[in-house]
Amino acid sequence: MSDKQVRAQYTREFKQEAVRQVRSGQAIAVVAKVLGIPKASLGNWVRLSAKGELDGAGGGDKSIQVSPEQMEIARLRAENARLRMERDIAKKAAAYFAQDTLRGTPGFTK
Template structure:
């Protein structure tokens, strides 16, 4: 049987996440049960909030940079993305050739 999907208001989600963040002594399972929310749903909300907070703090740090520092950061991020892509291609190629040599 598939559970019915429930939509919760954003305010409820924010309050639930705040409850988790500030209730360090209560287990997550108790909080989820008390709110009538599935444990994994509450965990997902907490993870999303943590990611949002991390992104917001990174944006604040970017705002404190000079324009030349921001441009260098953009350049380095582009280079990092390209290098990650190159590494992924090389990893796949190495796996392919390793399979070919074992045949």
């Protein structure tokens, strides 16, 4: 068995979709986790895209083919992750303010 790792190669469309998600306000870490790619790679793609130098995959046949359905699933997963994060923040804020309100209530001890 060989210990040599094979670098994944992604299509230009996949990279552009990932960059689009970051530019729409998603955190790089969240998008990378949802799409299953390294954060460093996504960060590089965002920087290259800003310079107008974002290229497609280098290997042609070796590139991972991403169908429109897979891109839509990735987009929906990223949106789902963002909405869960927003929901969790809202829950924590509600709990904090509820606790703050209870502290002002006579007879509350904690």
